[in-house]
Amino acid sequence: MxxxxxxxxxxxxxxxxxxPEKNPFFQADKTRIDYLRExxxxxxxxxxxxNFEYLAGKYPEQDYAEQRxxxxxxxxxxxxxxxxLEESGMRGRSRA
Structure with a gap:
């Protein structure tokens, strides 16, 4: 037994x-908007x-301003x- x-x-x-759904090598296709949001x-x-590192004193003000x-x-x-892209996507859906 x-x-x-x-x-x-x-x-x-x-x-x-x-x-198959648990396969770590499978990746869903990302859209341009997904990439941009990331x-x-x-x-x-x-x-x-x-900002944190500037407040901690790790950057001079000029470098901080340039990077910011x-x-x-x-x-x-x-x-x-x-x-x-979101506006064009919404217009495309309303036309259909």
């Missing part, structure tokens, strides 16, 4: 681990880190592109 339980448990574990999150995280301006410009471009 114990051997049958072990075999059943092993089969269940193999099915759970190797079931990029926006990374930029905002970098801005938070930059560059990150803010990149964030503005990403947000603008997200809005443009």
């Amino acid at each position: 114990g051997a049958i339980a072990c075999i059943a448990l092993t089969i269940i574990l193999f099915a759970f681990i190797f079931w 990029r926006k999150d990374v930029i905002y995280e970098n801005l938070r880190d930059l 301006a560059a990150l803010e410009d990149e964030a503005a471009q990403v947000v603008s592109e997200i809005e443009t």
Whole structure:
């Protein structure tokens, strides 16, 4: 009886681990908007880190200002592109 339980448990574990939906090598296709949203999150995280490190005294004010301006410009471009893609996607759906 114990051997049958072990075999059943092993089969269940193999099915759970190797079931196609659980395959770690499978990746869903990302859209441009998905990529941009991830990029926006990374930029905002970098801005938070930059502010923290500046307040901790790790950056001179000029370097901080330059890096902050560059990150803010990149964030503005990403947000603008997200809005443009979302608007065009909404218009495309309303026409159909």
